[in-house]
Amino acid sequence: MMTDRMGTSQGIGLKNRSFARFAVPAFGVRLLLTGHGVVYVVLLAALLVGSINHNNNLGYLLTFLLSAILLVSIIFTLRNINGFTCQGHGEAAVFAGQALPFSLSLQAKDGPCYGLALSLDGKSWVRVERVDALSVASQVLMPVNRRGRIEMRRIFAASAFPLGLLRATREISVILTGLVYPKPFPTHAGSEKIQGEREENDKLPLHTAGHDFDGLRHYRPGDPPRRIHWKSLAAQRGLFAKVFEEDEGGGAIFSLADMPGEIFEDKLGELCYLMLRADGNGARYGLRLGGQLIAPGRGLSHKSLCLRALALYQSS
Amino acid sequence: MTTRANATPGFAPSRQEAHLVLYTVILCTLPHFFNISVPAILLCLVLWAYHFAAHRWSLPRAGLMTRTLLGVLLFAAAIVTNEGLTLEAFVSLLTMMIALKLFEQRHQRDEMTVVILCYFLIVSGMFFDDSILSTAYILGCILFTTAVLIHIQFPALALTPALALSWRLTSRAFPLMLLLFLVFPRIQGGLWGRPALLESNTGFADEISFGAVARLAVRGDAAFRVTFENGFRPTKNQLYWRGIVLWDCQGETWKQGGQMRPAERDMDMGAQEERRGYTVTLEPHNQRWLFALDLPVRVTSQGSRLHDDFAIHRSRPVTSRLSYQGESILDLQPVYQPTEDDRPGLQLPRGGNPRARELASRLRRTAATDAEFVEKLFDFYRENRFTYSMTPAVAPSGTDAIDWFLFNSRSGFCEHFAASFAFLLRAAGVPARLVNGYFGGEENPFGGYWLIRQSDAHVWVEVRNGDFWQRIDPTLAVAPERGLENARVATGAEGRDSLFSQFKQSAVGQWTASLFNAWDMANSRWNQWVMEYSFADQFRLFASLGIDLEKFKGLFQLLLIAVAVLGATVFFFLALAFMRKMPREGDQVARTWRVFREKLEQAGVIAHDYQGPADLLKAVTAARPDLRGRAEVIIDFYIAIRYREQATAEMLAAFRQAVRQFRPGRPGRHNRMTGVGN
Numbered sequence: 001m002m003t004d005r006m007g008t009s010q011g012i013g014l015k016n017r018s019f020a021r022f023a024v025p026a027f028g029v030r031l032l033l034t035g036h037g038v039v040y041v042v043l044l045a046a047l048l049v050g051s052i053n054h055n056n057n058l059g060y061l062l063t064f065l066l067s068a069i070l071l072v073s074i075i076f077t078l079r080n081i082n083g084f085t086c087q088g089h090g091e092a093a094v095f096a097g098q099a100l101p102f103s104l105s106l107q108a109k110d111g112p113c114y115g116l117a118l119s120l121d122g123k124s125w126v127r128v129e130r131v132d133a134l135s136v137a138s139q140v141l142m143p144v145n146r147r148g149r150i151e152m153r154r155i156f157a158a159s160a161f162p163l164g165l166l167r168a169t170r171e172i173s174v175i176l177t178g179l180v181y182p183k184p185f186p187t188h189a190g191s192e193k194i195q196g197e198r199e200e201n202d203k204l205p206l207h208t209a210g211h212d213f214d215g216l217r218h219y220r221p222g223d224p225p226r227r228i229h230w231k232s233l234a235a236q237r238g239l240f241a242k243v244f245e246e247d248e249g250g251g252a253i254f255s256l257a258d259m260p261g262e263i264f265e266d267k268l269g270e271l272c273y274l275m276l277r278a279d280g281n282g283a284r285y286g287l288r289l290g291g292q293l294i295a296p297g298r299g300l301s302h303k304s305l306c307l308r309a310l311a312l313y314q315s316s
Numbered sequence: 317m318t319t320r321a322n323a324t325p326g327f328a329p330s331r332q333e334a335h336l337v338l339y340t341v342i343l344c345t346l347p348h349f350f351n352i353s354v355p356a357i358l359l360c361l362v363l364w365a366y367h368f369a370a371h372r373w374s375l376p377r378a379g380l381m382t383r384t385l386l387g388v389l390l391f392a393a394a395i396v397t398n399e400g401l402t403l404e405a406f407v408s409l410l411t412m413m414i415a416l417k418l419f420e421q422r423h424q425r426d427e428m429t430v431v432i433l434c435y436f437l438i439v440s441g442m443f444f445d446d447s448i449l450s451t452a453y454i455l456g457c458i459l460f461t462t463a464v465l466i467h468i469q470f471p472a473l474a475l476t477p478a479l480a481l482s483w484r485l486t487s488r489a490f491p492l493m494l495l496l497f498l499v500f501p502r503i504q505g506g507l508w509g510r511p512a513l514l515e516s517n518t519g520f521a522d523e524i525s526f527g528a529v530a531r532l533a534v535r536g537d538a539a540f541r542v543t544f545e546n547g548f549r550p551t552k553n554q555l556y557w558r559g560i561v562l563w564d565c566q567g568e569t570w571k572q573g574g575q576m577r578p579a580e581r582d583m584d585m586g587a588q589e590e591r592r593g594y595t596v597t598l599e600p601h602n603q604r605w606l607f608a609l610d611l612p613v614r615v616t617s618q619g620s621r622l623h624d625d626f627a628i629h630r631s632r633p634v635t636s637r638l639s640y641q642g643e644s645i646l647d648l649q650p651v652y653q654p655t656e657d658d659r660p661g662l663q664l665p666r667g668g669n670p671r672a673r674e675l676a677s678r679l680r681r682t683a684a685t686d687a688e689f690v691e692k693l694f695d696f697y698r699e700n701r702f703t704y705s706m707t708p709a710v711a712p713s714g715t716d717a718i719d720w721f722l723f724n725s726r727s728g729f730c731e732h733f734a735a736s737f738a739f740l741l742r743a744a745g746v747p748a749r750l751v752n753g754y755f756g757g758e759e760n761p762f763g764g765y766w767l768i769r770q771s772d773a774h775v776w777v778e779v780r781n782g783d784f785w786q787r788i789d790p791t792l793a794v795a796p797e798r799g800l801e802n803a804r805v806a807t808g809a810e811g812r813d814s815l816f817s818q819f820k821q822s823a824v825g826q827w828t829a830s831l832f833n834a835w836d837m838a839n840s841r842w843n844q845w846v847m848e849y850s851f852a853d854q855f856r857l858f859a860s861l862g863i864d865l866e867k868f869k870g871l872f873q874l875l876l877i878a879v880a881v882l883g884a885t886v887f888f889f890l891a892l893a894f895m896r897k898m899p900r901e902g903d904q905v906a907r908t909w910r911v912f913r914e915k916l917e918q919a920g921v922i923a924h925d926y927q928g929p930a931d932l933l934k935a936v937t938a939a940r941p942d943l944r945g946r947a948e949v950i951i952d953f954y955i956a957i958r959y960r961e962q963a964t965a966e967m968l969a970a971f972r973q974a975v976r977q978f979r980p981g982r983p984g985r986h987n988r989m990t991g992v993g994n
Contacts, residue, residue: 036428043436051442055502055636057847058446062439062454064496068489069462076485114470130472142926150926153906162481163462164428164469173906178926 037165088176099141185269224282251284251296344438356408363415545593556610559753568717609644649784661747676743704795733790747780763837919980
């Protein structure tokens with residue numbers, strides 16, 4: 001995985017450059033007054049003017065105390081925003097048009113960090129109340145419209161800890177990878193037929209009990225609900241799935257070349273639609289993408305193999 | 317772990333948090349109950365009670381309309397009940413607005429606003445009371461308010477750790493606060509006129525009428541403190557503190573009257589060794605005069621000068637605590653000044669008080685000299701069993717107050733005796749005037765200073781005796797004990813045989829007295845060192861550091877501001893440098909890569925953050941085929957550095973070099989070219 005290589009590649013440029021080590025944090029974090037911070041500063045200015053006008057030393061003392069608290073809080077703010085590490089892990093996958101949930105794990109370096117907000121685009125934020133030395137998982141969402149592999153190399157972290165008057169924003173280098181499947185596009189296109197398959201390839205003979213029915217086997221996750229043998233469940237014998245003879249052979253192959261339409265991406269969407277429909281029906285299916293052929297199969301791993309191929313396929 | 321999505325605009329506060337905010341508001345408002353008007357206090361209490369009840373029994377919350385209407389009403393109430401645009405009105409407005417704002421707490425940000433306003437509220441307490449106790453309370457409130465501010469935003473940090481964090485913040489802020497406090501330039505005299513405090517207006521006034529001093533004398537708070545130089549200790553009956561001189565008699569009311577004229581330049585009276593130097597620390601009384609031991613010959617305070625009647629006037633009212641040096645010669649009589657010729661001290665109202673006038677002329681006829689006449693007047697007071705009382709009977713309206721006092725009630729406070737005495741003198745054609753000031757004081761054995769309280773307020777008479785004005789104190793003729801005790805005790809307001817006076821005699825009483833003295837000394841030192849830290853002190857501080865501010869004169873204030881700002885900045889960056897963990901963020905490869913992408917973007921290649929290097933190359937090929945060759949080199953470098961196991965420093969340098977030298981042209985020019993090509 002790329003994430004593994006991340007460790008070695010990071011920090012190459014920083015070797016033997018102690019100056020850079022100092023310069024980077026000072027400018028890597030952006031500090032901004034929040035709305036309340038502005039109110040606070042205006043308040044301080046008013047108090048200072050009042051103190052000067054009344055030549056009131058207690059006023060000076062308290063005004064400077066409040067100012068100093070604001071200044072000192074900067075140290076805490078920076079320590080908080082820099083006090084954790086952030087790593088992306090796993091590979092998220094969604095269909096185009098949905099939001100891609102990147103998984104992150106956060107881990108405090110020293111003490112706990114509070115009130116962190118994470119964002120990929122700087123607009124929508126996800127809040128993490130507390131990050132400890134034990135790693136904490138979080139998710140950031142990114143809406144995606146385009147099929148393919150997505151790689152995010154940075155994430156924004158922001159926090160107004162401790163007073164909420166100053167907000168520090170930091171960019172963190174992470175590697176977040178995601179896979180975006182094409183958006184399913186309804187179509188009526190058919191499939192290639194293989195090995196004397198039935199006409200209606202995507203309809204299963206569920207109700208034609210007889211010669212095809214092969215027996216029962218224990219239910220496996222991923223078996224379509226229509227194949228569940230409800231009678232045995234009702235008789236409290238457990239969950240069983242019906243097995244049909246042709247289950248282990250045959251199946252449809254959807255080919256990119258057969259898809260109607262002009263736009264390449266739409267064709268992939270149609271393919272995706274057909275494939276998902278077949279999967280939902282529990283049928284065996286395969287894909288033919290240009291020169292690439294995925295033999296018919298079924299089940300979760302087969303489905304994800306096909307979707308991945310759809311996501312990554314590029315016409316040459 | 318707790319994750320809250322979309323937390324930026326804030327979320328509805330919990331009941332516990334809402335209560336915390338209410339407690340903060342109450343804590344910060346309480347000290348102001350001494351300052352704001354009773355209706356304002358009641359309104360505040362009602363709003364709080366409703367707020368509390370609304371949480372408990374879910375009463376209907378005030379809507380926007382109600383709140384706006386209430387706001388306008390409260391604004392009017394604050395102004396009206398506190399006599400216009402005073403500081404009190406401002407504070408009561410603030411308290412009521414905060415109480416009102418409590419109702420609008422649908423979001424965390426509303427709570428934050430309330431808490432931040434609480435800072436303002438508690439700090440504005442500085443205008444009213446700057447004693448140690450009050451300062452400690454304010455500091456405590458700041459500590460608590462900060463903790464609440466942290467806790468309501470970061471509930472993952474419970475209140476106790478939030479308090480600990482607040483303490484860490486505050487204690488670390490202290491050195492910086494001290495630095496700023498010491499170097500921030502003090503501008504003498506303030507920026508513009510200071511709104512007076514209503515509270516201090518009840519102090520000494522520039523006129524005396526029956527009952528005025530008595531009202532003041534019930535107050536036990538400090539009027540001023542005096543430290544004598546060279547260990548001088550005056551006797552009790554020497555402690556006449558001269559304030560203003562009243563010339564204008566309007567019956568029982570005496571006013572300052574006439575113009576004020578400065579005395580001759582430095583009245584050179586008495587031998588140098590008879591002059592007693594002292595420092596007075598005057599509590600603000602909002603009047604334009606200072607107090608000095610009778611008889612002052614010199615007073616050193618900016619904007620103040622000695623007048624021909626030996627009153628010390630000031631160009632601006634004393635609105636904050638003031639220290640000044642004085643020099644006096646005890647037992648010296650004020651010299652009659654030739655400038656006083658147009659003010660002979662004989663003016664009386666046209667009519668009124670016929671019995672007093674008649675008495676004066678009768679007694680004067682029987683006396684051979686003015687001095688004998690004064691003796692006869694004293695006899696009159698002594699023989700007619702006048703009594704000294706803080707709460708004498710008030711003359712019925714319509715009667716002549718002096719006549720009524722002299723012949724009916726025969727019971728009064730110092731202003732009754734002094735005003736009637738001076739009236740009688742003038743009625744007989746003897747020049748006389750009233751002096752309003754303090755008499756007495758209590759020595760603090762710990763601090764070596766004298767404390768003069770409001771209850772030492774006193775009025776006495778000065779009668780002209782040839783070239784001098786002679787002090788006569790008719791009150792002492794009636795109540796000699798006033799010479800030993802202050803008015804509260806002397807009048808029996810604290811009854812000689814009362815429980816309190818017995819208590820004062822007891823061992824516990826002695827002990828509490830010394831406790832009080834110690835506490836007053838602590839306050840006095842606090843005032844002296846902290847609350848009166850002034851331009852002069854700054855001057856000395858810088859002088860001790862070897863910086864002579866005199867040299868800079870006009871520039872020095874700017875300089876001080878610069879030093880203050882610089883100090884804060886240096887502190888900030890030092891703090892940054894000494895932060896324990898240095899974040900290692902943004903490795904150079906990523907930054908160089910970003911530079912490259914930005915350059916491409918300028919060149920018209922639209923690339924998304926999530927696109928990998930291979931995608932980028934395609935995008936370049938599509939948008940700018942002319943750049944393909946150069947971009948490919950860089951992209952290959954990047955892939956090599958990022959995704960191959962070992963990246964050498966040379967590779968990295970070459971990569972950065974290539975990006976630096978990558979200069980794509982403007983997109984427009986290129987497009988035109990391709991347009992032609994196609």
